Amino acid sequence: MAVTDIGPPDYKEMMPEVIAKNYGKWKYHENVKPGVFKHVSETGDEVFTVRCGSPKLVSIDLIRDLCDIADKYCDGHLRFTSRYNPEFITPNKGNIEPIIADIEKLGLPVGGTGRGISNMIHTQGWIHCHGAATDASGVVKAILDEMYDYFVGKKTLPHKLRISLACCLNMCGAIHATDLAVVGVHTRVPTIDHEHMTALCELPTTQASCPTGAIRKHPDPNIKSVVVNDEKCMYCGNCFTVCPAMPIAHPEGDGIAIYAGGKVSNARKAPMFSRLVIPYIPNNPPRWPEVTSALKNIVEVYASNARPFERVGEWIERVGWERFFKLTGIPFVEQNIDDFELARDTLRTTTQFKW
16 A cells, blocks of 8 residues: 555554454454453454543543553554544453553543443534534533443443434434434524624525525625524524524523434344434533433333343334333423425435335
């Protein structure tokens, strides 16, 4: 592979020796205990993986501490999963307990494997995003503190459970296909800074940014700005993404919606989209107690009622949404009605194409 500064490096150059040697030859794997995997090759070679939890936003010092553990026990090999779980890979079984001990010295929990909860994937939130309707890291911390026992294996679930968070409806947190999802939602129409509109925004681009056509040129020809049709606005915030003169964040109007029942996996059943279950919970930092209690309630009901190896969406599909709302005690409101008439034609969620 040519040396270049464009794009990522070739992953094959960074593989542990035992993985490169047995590439494509892995026979099976097993979850030895919470946070520890064992993979066995057709050649008889074994490799062990120790997984731990980690914040998404970390300091350079923490990364160096993780690298020190990898240098000490794993020949320098360290990887992060797509859910920000650091993983230490070693062919030496005797390294497992020392790795765990060093991880715990850093204050990080070992777990996130098997029939439990892994790290939450999430967006930037208030610390960075310009259009966030809720925080990300703060909400995730509060949620996972409540779900800690399911991460470290003190409690188990019928199957693995994935939770994601997106701080606005742009959903760069990829919550649309996850067991439980937290989404920041705006509930107020964006305000318009007419004075600075032309200095900050391009009017045709701003109008074109609205997916519902709610933004139109100002009717007064002397005012070089736009107006918003309140009835058409769906509070997505896309206009603010291209036009800083149309802020949509509101301290009292912003909050959180909760979705359930999605999955990316193609095993047993096709991938599934998440569905809205709670349309709005007001932001209540720093611990968001209403959000954490709502999610914990759903997880506990799922744990008590689902069959072994049944994902949340599969369980709901089996018992029916009416039964889901009854078991969880969540009120069914008008926002829960899916009235998008073209869903059957446009929302294909499976790779199992059958014509």
